[in-house]
Amino acid sequence: MSDLPKVLLLGAGGFIGANLTERLLAEGRHRVTAVDIDGEKLEGQLGHAHLSFHRQDIRDRDGSLEELVRDHDLVVDLVAMANPSLYVTNPLDVFHLNFTENLRIVEHCVQHSKRIVQFSTCEVYGRTVAGVLGEDPAERPCPFHEDSSPLIMGPVRNHRWIYASAKQLLERVLHAYGLEDRLDYTIVRPFNFIGPRIDYLPSEKSGNPRVFSHFMNALLYGTPMKLVDGGRSYRAYTHIDDAVEAIVRIVDNPGGVCRREIFNIGTPENETSIRGLAHLMRELFDEHFRCPGDPVPEIVEVSGEEFYGRGYEDCDRRIPDVSKARDLLGWGSRHDLRSVVLETMRYFVDRHRRRAES
Numbered sequence: 001m002s003d004l005p006k007v008l009l010l011g012a013g014g015f016i017g018a019n020l021t022e023r024l025l026a027e028g029r030h031r032v033t034a035v036d037i038d039g040e041k042l043e044g045q046l047g048h049a050h051l052s053f054h055r056q057d058i059r060d061r062d063g064s065l066e067e068l069v070r071d072h073d074l075v076v077d078l079v080a081m082a083n084p085s086l087y088v089t090n091p092l093d094v095f096h097l098n099f100t101e102n103l104r105i106v107e108h109c110v111q112h113s114k115r116i117v118q119f120s121t122c123e124v125y126g127r128t129v130a131g132v133l134g135e136d137p138a139e140r141p142c143p144f145h146e147d148s149s150p151l152i153m154g155p156v157r158n159h160r161w162i163y164a165s166a167k168q169l170l171e172r173v174l175h176a177y178g179l180e181d182r183l184d185y186t187i188v189r190p191f192n193f194i195g196p197r198i199d200y201l202p203s204e205k206s207g208n209p210r211v212f213s214h215f216m217n218a219l220l221y222g223t224p225m226k227l228v229d230g231g232r233s234y235r236a237y238t239h240i241d242d243a244v245e246a247i248v249r250i251v252d253n254p255g256g257v258c259r260r261e262i263f264n265i266g267t268p269e270n271e272t273s274i275r276g277l278a279h280l281m282r283e284l285f286d287e288h289f290r291c292p293g294d295p296v297p298e299i300v301e302v303s304g305e306e307f308y309g310r311g312y313e314d315c316d317r318r319i320p321d322v323s324k325a326r327d328l329l330g331w332g333s334r335h336d337l338r339s340v341v342l343e344t345m346r347y348f349v350d351r352h353r354r355r356a357e358s
Ligand code: UDP
Pocket: 084, 192, 209, 210, 211, 212, 214, 215, 226, 227, 228, 229, 231, 233, 235, 274, 314, 315
């Protein structure tokens, strides 16, 4: 057991981290040190012989983070505040966690010559060019390619772009260390992963989670499904199991193919408008989960400012070009939109019913 590679998973308690931890432990080829301020999503894994869980805030300045980096073979950095509502309400916290604190992790990796798998975001692509010019959404140029697409943000006063900008700058710092041959890194740009353990429902705790949880909450409680600015933006959703499969291949890094590469991980075929997602979820809920007599939520429109506050601006369309992941990792998604949406809904419904019974 002591010969297994040691992976330090920072931010392991989040949606991606918890699913990745579970998969790495199930495969039994790694020893995992999971670090997070919250271990709730890891509950099923705690006690596993190959897992050590540290309930720790990576912002602590007690030297323990550097020691952890020094003592592992590979660092996977998932530490992030990745929620559009927070970009609008807490822009400085978003900047400091997503840039300043992540930069410390990167610098520890440089110092101790450790490979890092750095999670970034598809938000670095920003908006499509045509989206800025206000042309027809259907004509907007996509998909985005890791090494050739421009990164286009809105004006500074629309401060939601602080997250995308922080992540973009972090990527550029990694690239610069690579240019000086001081860091072995791989950057992952996730495109809207969904599945079991994603987010919380807005009825469960305060905050403003991502769209899937809002729609799910509306379906479970019969409240309106709100389409921000008409739900005209597009997203392409990826099943977390498909995403984790890609991430494990990146962790394994066969023949060093991932060295200093950026990978889009996403499912271009699973594109839908947000309006389309609302209708699909309502239809699937009706087909699979609605109890007789339960209300059918209406679909209403709200403005971005009303929903998020001032400083919001949407990413109009994001489709990944995944040819690099296919060519270098032999990876492709297996779940279509309907099945990933249904499975994620089932997770919420089951959880909701269990809670209601207890
Ligand atoms: N959105 C919506 N209704 C909601 C929550 C979000 O129409 O209740 C929209 C939001 O404006 C964006 C899309 O759904 O166009 C996806 O937002 P999400 O919060 O899931 O995060 P993102 O994909 O932008 O990271």
